[in-house]
Amino acid sequence: MIEIDGSMGEGGGQVLRSALSLSCLTGQAFHIYNIRKNRSKSGLMRQHLMAVQAAARISSANVAGDRLGSPELSFLPDRITPGEYSFDIGTAGSATLVLQTVIPPLLAARKASRITVIGGTHVPFSPSWNYFEEIFWPSIARLGVRGETAARSFGFYPKGGGRVGCTVEPAEVLAPYLVRERGRLTRLSIVSAVGNLPRAIAERQLHSALSTLKGRLERGLPMDIETRELTIFGQGTFIFIKGEYEHAVAGFTALGERGKPAEAVGAEAARELLEHHESGEPIDPHLADQLVLYLARASAGSLFRTSRLTSHLATNLLVAGYFLELACRVEGSEGGPGAVVITPIPE
Ligand SMILES: Nc1ncnc2c1ncn2[C@@H]1O[C@H](COP(=O)(O)OP(=O)(O)OP(=O)(O)O)[C@@H](O)[C@H]1O
Structure with missing residues (x-):
């Protein structure tokens, strides 16, 4: 079982969500502790719990510690089952972050899936629906992800209630990404x-x-x-x-x-x-961290330059290294522009 310290790097919900995606994708179980330890309300919040439940549903996982406020979680995935899924966060927790958790493993399934999430679509510290649909989606499409996005309604803090979703077609290998x-x-x-x-x-x-x-x-x-x-x-x-x-x-x-x-x-x-x-660089700081899980699965090495290296990017590179054989190199220092090179190491 892979042991992950949830307070590493940025130390937020992202450590957990990326671990869930990669665990489902690779079939490797993990135990995470210190979940969101340094946040004012530590442990699993509603949005994180929904990501756990969503990942567990698509992978028929065995889970322990999946309750609100929990500082630790064990997750043992079984097989990915493609299909029609609907997840209702019940608060204004970010719907796009839940979608981003289940897309990478569903890409590795044998059939297409349709996912709907009800929650916040324009809430702080997460990709807005517009960002998801117009920046994130075309960027993963460039790597070979096929599917469609759809928004029925938007949801804001504190009521949530937005309904958004996407379809994903199976994609065994993704294309490398070179954006200098x-x-x-x-x-x-x-x-x-x-x-x-x-x-x-x-x-x-x-x-x-x-x-x-x-x-x-x-x-x-x-x-x-x-x-x-x-x-x-x-x-x-x-x-x-x-x-x-x-x-x-x-x-x-x-x-x-x-x-x-x-x-x-x-x-x-x-x-x-x-x-x-004004930085002159191509990839915005948020897309940089959101691309990592996809580039980690590309058929060959990827390289991109970004206007700002963030702790979220560093965290995703760290978490990816727990589940996949990767060689990652970051040129530049956090807070400034830089380059990211990710090379999968063949088994
Ligand atoms: N304005 C934005 N536009 C696009 N993406 C964003 C934006 N703000 C945050 N994100 C993305 O949302 C994700 C947030 O991860 P983070 O771990 O901070 O989330 P969290 O679960 O809300 O964490 P926590 O509450 O523990 O801080 C990152 O991938 C980040 O790039």
């Missing part, structure tokens, strides 16, 4: 949205983003700009900015919250985009 350069910025898209709040808030978010970006991007850049009113439970706002480069896409989401001015929301996403853009 991004090429020119060819298009910018901005979606600014509100649910059960005045449309004027979405417009203020948008104007603030546009004035932050003014004069900082190429002249005459094609732009798609949209404000949206969403039908959701509860209330919420977000802005999502996508930069399409010749060889990469990058995305930045900012969320509204009580007491945070709409102008701050718009400026936050725009500043993140500018920071990435």
Whole structure:
């Protein structure tokens, strides 16, 4: 049984989720302790527990310690069963993080699967649905992942209730990923949205983003700009900015919250985009960590450059090393730009 210290690296839920994915994928059991030890509410929270239950359902796993607040867990997967799955988090816990947990093992199944998750789609510290669908999904599609994404509704903190999902076709081996350069910025898209709040808030978010970006991007850049009113439970706002480069896409989401001015929301996403853009690098800091589990399964070595090396990236590389024979090299230091080289070692 693989022993994992859940407080290693970034020490958050990601250590657990990546271990669940890789355990299902490789059939190796693991025991994790110190789960989210340094977080203010340590142990398994609802969203993490849902990831455990989802991974257990698709792999008919034997599990011990799967309760709220638990600091440790043992997970013994059996066989991956493809099929139709629906997981209801019951809170605004992140739906995209649950999807990201089960996609890698379901790719290794013999038949296609359809997964639906009910929960938060635009919640802090996780990929927004727009990010999942427009940045993460096209990036894994480039590695050979086939399937479709679908969103029935969005869910915000604290009510959740968004319903999103995807289908995944079996993909035995994935293509290597080589992204050293991004090429020119060819298009910018901005979606600014509100649910059960005045449309004027979405417009203020948008104007603030546009004035932050003014004069900082190429002249005459094609732009798609949209404000949206969403039908959701509860209330919420977000802005999502996508930069399409010749060889990469990058995305930045900012969320509204009580007491945070709409102008701050718009400026936050725009500043993140500018920071990435001005680095000259292709892969945004979030995609960098989210790609690791896929590159670890590619048929040959991969290399990409990112605008910021994060502790999430370092953590995923560490966890992948527990389950797979890999040679990983990171060039650069945390917080700055750098390169990641991942080479699977054939058995
Ligand atoms: N704005 C964002 N856009 C895209 N992806 C994001 C964004 N914010 C966070 N993520 C991704 O969400 C994941 C969050 O992992 P993390 O371990 O922090 O989650 P968690 O389970 O909420 O952890 P914890 O509550 O223990 O801190 C990472 O893969 C990170 O790249």
